[in-house]
Amino acid sequence: MKPAYEYVDFGDRCSVRVYHRRLPRIPFEWHHHPEYELTLTMNSRGKRYIGDSIAAYGADDLVLVPPNLPHTWASNRSIDAASPQVAVVVWFDGAWVRRFVDLCPEYAGLLNLLRRAASGLAFGEGAGARMRATLDRLLSADSRERLKAVLDVLDDLSDAPAAPLASPSAFDAKTGKGAPSGHEPDQIHRVLALIETGYASPLRLATLAKAAGLSERTLTRRFSQHLGESVARYVTRVRIGHACRLLTDSSMPVSVVAARAGFANVANFNRQFKAAKRMTPAEYRRQFAGARHAEDDMTARLTERSPSLGPRRQRRKSS
Structure with a gap:
């Protein structure tokens, strides 16, 4: 499956982007982008595809995806059927983190987080609940408050237990290769x-x-x-x-x-x-074959996102 490129607009004078998504179900949207993505999924139960990783997820699922690794969540089941499924997504640039750490060495742990996230990370029990407790700040109308909340969340995750997801060579959208952290000797x-x-x-x-x-x-x-x-x-x-x-x-x-x-x-x-x-290789092939059928209407479904998250080729026509 070829992933769609997604352009993330950070807005004017903003270092990070926080997006609050509420849907009756989460559609299959196989896509990639050059930013890191931290996603907290709530009131949802389904499957997530991170590179070549396929896994079931449930309440307060918290995952960090590295740049250019295709990914998607897909769910038709809400845990509470009377409420929408919710995803709180934080995008940030790896180069920005490294510059920030150069200026503020107190946050050196963030570099370790980027290193650990080279193949994607699924955080252990409790991490999602801790991020959920910061939602008022993460979704604040004040960009400075959002930034402080994001830094607090990332700092908390810098040494939090987490499981790697994709294989090192899995599905880099640009080169077909994966990469470790980029900081090895x-x-x-x-x-x-x-x-x-x-x-x-x-x-x-x-x-x-x-x-x-x-x-x-x-x-x-x-x-x-x-x-x-x-x-x-x-x-x-x-x-x-x-x-x-x-x-x-x-x-x-x-x-x-x-x-x-x-x-x-x-x-x-x-x-x-x-x-x-x-799962066996045959089962894995069937899982992705089923996802491929959902890809047919993926382009239309991507329009369900905020207009600022449209594909780059559409947003640059006027420039």
Whole structure:
């Protein structure tokens, strides 16, 4: 599925954008944009699609999506049928956060939040309720009050427990590749680049260490320090991410997908895929196939959003 580009208008003299959306149901809107997006979903139960991650969600679902990672929520079920489903969405620019931290080092934890959010984050129980408690400030008519509330929420989340969502290679809308945080040392970047280009072939730790100019032990330690997981686990997630793209964008047999994604045999692929996605490759393909049917009327449904959130190509016709 090709995601729609969404242009986010921050308004005059505003550093962040907060949008309060209330709907009888949340339609499937597969889209992307260059801003970070923090979304709190309330009175809603359904499925969310973040890159190659498909998961059920419920009350006070709180997710941070990194730039250019396609995503959507979809729900026909309100928890309280008498009330609308609600999404409070906060958009902010990563470069703005980094400049802000340079000026205000007290907020250095925000850089860690951006690093952790490279593949998207679903925050643990309680985080959504804490953000919900700030809604009066987040939705204030005073832009300064909104900004202070956003900073408080992001600061609270900077070390809050959260689960990563998409694979490292999942569905970057511009390049077809994912990316870690962009702040790893050059040695680690060389390893990441080698993994990204060579995932379909056997990757030995000795080969990766040689590319980085490090010993295997030092690479293992530094990789875990900067990526938060082992080299082997990261390689598996990259391969799973590429397999997900092949499953959604082609009709090739699962055995061929497994081979092209770098798995030595289909049984191992099925086992690793189910452990990562909690469903078989065939089930995953069916899930996205169902979402693809909803894509037919996606363009029309995007008009349900605020006019300032229309696709860029429409908003720039007059310029």
